[in-house]
Amino acid sequence: MNRKRFLKTTVLAGIGSQLQLSSEFINFFNSKDITVENLLGLSQSHLKSEFILLEEETYQAFCLMKAEALKEDIALKIVSGYRSFERQKEIWEWKFKHFVETKTPAEAISEIMTYSSIPGTSRHHWGTDIDLIDESVLAPGGDLLLREHYHGDAAFSKMKTWMKTHSSDFGFELVYTRDERRTGFNYEPWHYTYAPKAKTYLKLQSRNKYRKAWNKLEFEGKSYMSDSFMDSYFRNYGLGINPSLMPS
Numbered sequence: 183m184n185r186k187r188f189l190k191t192t193v194l195a196g197i198g199s200q201l202q203l204s205s206e207f208i209n210f211f212n213s214k215d216i217t218v219e220n221l222l223g224l225s226q227s228h229l230k231s232e233f234i235l236l237e238e239e240t241y242q243a244f245c246l247m248k249a250e251a252l253k254e255d256i257a258l259k260i261v262s263g264y265r266s267f268e269r270q271k272e273i274w275e276w277k278f279k280h281f282v283e284t285k286t287p288a289e290a291i292s293e294i295m296t297y298s299s300i301p302g303t304s305r306h307h308w309g310t311d312i313d314l315i316d317e318s319v320l321a322p323g324g325d326l327l328l329r330e331h332y333h334g335d336a337a338f339s340k341m342k343t344w345m346k347t348h349s350s351d352f353g354f355e356l357v358y359t360r361d362e363r364r365t366g367f368n369y370e371p372w373h374y375t376y377a378p379k380a381k382t383y384l385k386l387q388s389r390n391k392y393r394k395a396w397n398k399l400e401f402e403g404k405s406y407m408s409d410s411f412m413d414s415y416f417r418n419y420g421l422g423i424n425p426s427l428m429p430s
């Protein structure tokens with residue numbers, strides 16, 4: 183099957199599964215496809231494991247995109263795909279303990295939220311979101327996921343330019359765009375999402391059943407997060423994304 187034909191088939195299949203899911207919303211999370219635990223990073227039943235853990239359709243679309251990029255000598259490498267609740271909790275708590283040495287808990291939480299999601303809310307729990315680098319170039323020293331590595335003459339600029347033109351063909355979009363009007367997390371030129379699937383996850387995240395399950399989670403700093411704080415967090419951070427990724 184040629185690429186165009188494949189993409190057409192894949193897109194149609196994507197639309198089909200979305201229609202199927204919307205009828206399953208009647209049963210809330212009784213969908214065989216997505217459970218509350220999948221959204222919270224507490225279950226891996228939605229993932230496919232090959233070289234990295236990803237949501238099943240996301241994995242297939244990524245393999246196609248990776249093969250196409252290789253033709254231009256760009257070696258797409260995922261440095262972070264699926265992330266469990268436990269891992270997000272570790273990251274969060276490490277930062278929280280560090281920041282509360284010099285700040286109030288509220289200030290610490292606000293500081294962490296510049297880049298890191300509150301445990302149980304991360305798009306990386308869904309397996310649809312990936313942090314990308316180009317493995318074909320000499321990696322810069324230190325932290326790879328820095329904005330300066332993705333622009334100008336930097337190591338991952340060629341990859342970034344290629345993604346800008348081609349990633350949508352495979353269903354991948356930048357989430358935290360460089361847009362002054364966008365609220366929430368800072369600009370992340372490395373973070374892409376598989377839109378056909380991620381839109382469904384985002385929609386499910388607005389359901390009461392998800393919020394009730396999230397309320398039961400435990401991690402450092404959570405006692406400072408009131409219901410109204412979380413409402414504002416989901417509105418400004420959860421929905422502070424590339425507008426093309428908003429569920430219809």
Ligand SMILES: [Zn+2]
Nearest residue numbers: 262312313373
């Ligand atoms: Zn990311």
